[in-house]
Amino acid sequence: MKDIVPKGPTVEDMDPDENMNGTLRKGSDPLGQTVRSKLQAQRQKLNHQINKEMLMRDGAVNLYRAATNKKLKEQVALELSFVNSNLQLLKEELSSLNSEVEAYQTESYLKSVPMIPLGLKETKELDVRVPFSDYILEHYSEDGAKYQKELTAFMTLRQAVRTPVRNLQGVELLFEYYNQLYFIENRFFPPDKSYKLGIYFQWYDALTGVPSLQKSIAFEKGSILFNIGAVYSQMGAKQDRSTMEGIDAAVEYFQRSAGVFHYLSENFSHAPSNDMSTGVLRTLMVLMQGQAQECLYEKTVLGGVETDVEVCFRVAQEASMVSDVYSKVHKSMMQRTVKDYIPHSWISLILVKSQHFHAESQFYAALGLLGGASGRINEEALERVLPKVYPDADEQSMELPKTFEARRNLGKAHLNQAVMIHEEAMRVHSLSKNLRKIDTLQEILRHSHDRSLRKYTELEEEDDFLEMTNVPSIPASAGVIAQPSIPDFTKVKVKDLFHSLGPLAIFNARNHWTAPRALQMQRGEDGFGFTVRGDSPVIIASVDKGSSADTSGLKEGDFIVNVNGRDVKWSRHEEVVKLILATVDQLNLSVVTPLGRDFLHPQDHRKNVPPPTQVYHSHPSGNSSTTSDSSLERPKNKHQDGKGKKGSLGRKKGKKEKDKIPEADVNKRGSLFENKDGLY
Numbered sequence: 001m002k003d004i005v006p007k008g009p010t011v012e013d014m015d016p017d018e019n020m021n022g023t024l025r026k027g028s029d030p031l032g033q034t035v036r037s038k039l040q041a042q043r044q045k046l047n048h049q050i051n052k053e054m055l056m057r058d059g060a061v062n063l064y065r066a067a068t069n070k071k072l073k074e075q076v077a078l079e080l081s082f083v084n085s086n087l088q089l090l091k092e093e094l095s096s097l098n099s100e101v102e103a104y105q106t107e108s109y110l111k112s113v114p115m116i117p118l119g120l121k122e123t124k125e126l127d128v129r130v131p132f133s134d135y136i137l138e139h140y141s142e143d144g145a146k147y148q149k150e151l152t153a154f155m156t157l158r159q160a161v162r163t164p165v166r167n168l169q170g171v172e173l174l175f176e177y178y179n180q181l182y183f184i185e186n187r188f189f190p191p192d193k194s195y196k197l198g199i200y201f202q203w204y205d206a207l208t209g210v211p212s213l214q215k216s217i218a219f220e221k222g223s224i225l226f227n228i229g230a231v232y233s234q235m236g237a238k239q240d241r242s243t244m245e246g247i248d249a250a251v252e253y254f255q256r257s258a259g260v261f262h263y264l265s266e267n268f269s270h271a272p273s274n275d276m277s278t279g280v281l282r283t284l285m286v287l288m289q290g291q292a293q294e295c296l297y298e299k300t301v302l303g304g305v306e307t308d309v310e311v312c313f314r315v316a317q318e319a320s321m322v323s324d325v326y327s328k329v330h331k332s333m334m335q336r337t338v339k340d341y342i343p344h345s346w347i348s349l350i351l352v353k354s355q356h357f358h359a360e361s362q363f364y365a366a367l368g369l370l371g372g373a374s375g376r377i378n379e380e381a382l383e384r385v386l387p388k389v390y391p392d393a394d395e396q397s398m399e400l401p402k403t404f405e406a407r408r409n410l411g412k413a414h415l416n417q418a419v420m421i422h423e424e425a426m427r428v429h430s431l432s433k434n435l436r437k438i439d440t441l442q443e444i445l446r447h448s449h450d451r452s453l454r455k456y457t458e459l460e461e462e463d464d465f466l467e468m469t470n471v472p473s474i475p476a477s478a479g480v481i482a483q484p485s486i487p488d489f490t491k492v493k494v495k496d497l498f499h500s501l502g503p504l505a506i507f508n509a510r511n512h513w514t515a516p517r518a519l520q521m522q523r524g525e526d527g528f529g530f531t532v533r534g535d536s537p538v539i540i541a542s543v544d545k546g547s548s549a550d551t552s553g554l555k556e557g558d559f560i561v562n563v564n565g566r567d568v569k570w571s572r573h574e575e576v577v578k579l580i581l582a583t584v585d586q587l588n589l590s591v592v593t594p595l596g597r598d599f600l601h602p603q604d605h606r607k608n609v610p611p612p613t614q615v616y617h618s619h620p621s622g623n624s625s626t627t628s629d630s631s632l633e634r635p636k637n638k639h640q641d642g643k644g645k646k647g648s649l650g651r652k653k654g655k656k657e658k659d660k661i662p663e664a665d666v667n668k669r670g671s672l673f674e675n676k677d678g679l680y
Contacts (some may be wrong), residue, residue, distance in 0.1 A: 114209035229260035562590035
């Protein structure tokens with residue numbers, strides 16, 4: 001089935017950079033553009049209707065509880081029954097949409113068993129400009145108006161992820177937003193929930209349409225990951241599995257989808273919606289893993305199966321592996337917390353698939369025993385293969401067939417079993433209203449059944465009354481076993497939109513500091529009277545008592561955020577040193593004092609930071625030096641001085657230190673003191 005594309009430009013035709021002023025963000029896909037998008041648009045409409053009915057139901061329940069008049073209670077109860085009836089009908093309609101699989105298949109799906117894709121979770125628009133602007137002013141002491149471009153970019157990105165295209169571009173868009181949420185969470189969401197942002201993330205359940213509202217940004221991140229897994233599932237179902245390249249791509253996408261759901265189940269808990277509960281996520285993981293295994297089986301039979309005995313038995317074991325995997329999927333779907341949630345047609349389809357591939361394993365085992373399509377048997381190959389195919393022959397009270405007649409009888413028993421299993425699969429298929437709509441599945445089941453029946457009829461003789469009731473099962477084995485592919489978040493690089501707020505390790509929602517203080521100090525004979533160390537931001541290491549820095553209010557442990565009107569939160573040590581050295585008379589600094597975090601003290605160093613190193617700057621005196629630290633965003637730990645000892649950051653004033661600077665330079669620029677922590 002081809003996607004129906006309306007007239008007019010598509011997303012791919014538009015300027016990829018049209019995202020700030022245009023209606024599209026790179027990778028977005030307007031609803032109603034393709035058959036799959038139309039299905040998603042219908043889901044969105046049903047989600048809003050379900051949300052409306054649930055609000056009406058909650059209101060009716062509250063009114064019923066509050067009412068004291070008997071007649072009013074009866075009227076409310078009647079209205080509540082209507083609302084519940086409408087809600088049930090809407091959920092059934094949504095379940096029918098989720099059972100739709102043919103729209104997600106490619107043209108070659110007529111040759112393959114259809115796969116189960118997932119629909120995307122829907123969300124409402126979100127405006128973060130006011131709460132984020134207020135938080136920037138209150139927590140970072142900066143004017144939120146300066147960050148309107150960044151706020152608009154974030155909102156545009158979020159709007160785009162609501163309708164991603166079903167290809168790698170759409171996946172990258174979702175990963176871009178997910179990675180950006182790391183910075184947003186650290187910048188604006190304090191872990192102690194001390195500040196109320198007033199932001200609520202609302203997402204609709206992917207299968208029931210029931211809305212969930214959460215203040216936690218973890219819900220936003222989990223929902224985006226769910227949609228990444230859903231897009232991968234749709235990409236896998238869309239592949240042309242009549243070619244080797246298409247099968248390989250389908251395997252990769254289904255394994256990626258399984259990996260996303262596995263990651264979700266392992267790292268997110270207490271989900272507010274059923275689609276992200278642990279049981280459902282693990283069921284979706286094994287479902288995608290099973291579909292990947294089915295694609296691997298299709299790869300072994302693509303183009304037909306050779307008449308070689310070993311090949312036939314290998315294919316039989318591959319089919320048995322797929323059947324076993326789908327049996328596990330069916331068992332997972334039958335859990336109490338999952339059975340009543342997922343569409344019933346999915347359960348039926350998985351059961352049909354499990355039976356279909358079980359019958360396929362029986363058919364190919366019979367072909368191996370009967371010598372393949374040619375009927376010629378390689379005795380040596382059989383003697384080599386049979387002990388592996390029937391390892392439990394002794395336990396099942398059967399002997400390995402050594403004669404032609406014994407092999408023929410066993411092969412006939414396998415064919416008889418294949419016919420019966422396929423008949424059961426067709427019966428299950430006929431019982432499901434949604435499965436009956438899938439003509440592809442019915443044709444494949446009928447073709448496989450007729451093929452086994454014809455082969456069985458060829459072996460049947462009038463005087464043949466021997467039947468083997470105990471048919472041995474074929475052990476599951478596969479050359480390649482599908483495994484979840486855990487998502488690699490590092491492939492999509494993103495830049496912190498709010499980079500200007502400062503290094504994330506320091507200027508985040510977890511840490512607290514005072515409002516910036518503007519200080520002015522004059523250069524004296526002994527300089528300004530303070531030393532610095534570190535970078536990004538540079539820290540005040542020590543302040544001389546009675547100096548110009550001391551009288552201005554500069555404190556040990558302050559962070560320098562501005563030098564002479566230039567923002568230096570991201571500046572390295574050397575840059576800040578040059579700016580200060582270039583000041584002839586009055587130095588203007590803006591500093592902040594960290595609060596409640598000892599690890600931010602200048603005498604402390606943060607984890608994984610190399611010891612300070614000497615960096616020399618050209619100066620008329622020729623003797624000035626500073627220490628530098630190359631790490632921008634660092635974890636917690638304690639600084640060490642140049643000698644590797646903790647603590648001492650003070651400077652010793654004396655004749656020896658003054659003697660290091662020529663008299664002419666002292667008269668010209670003021671005295672410079674040097675130690676291994678910094679200078680000024």
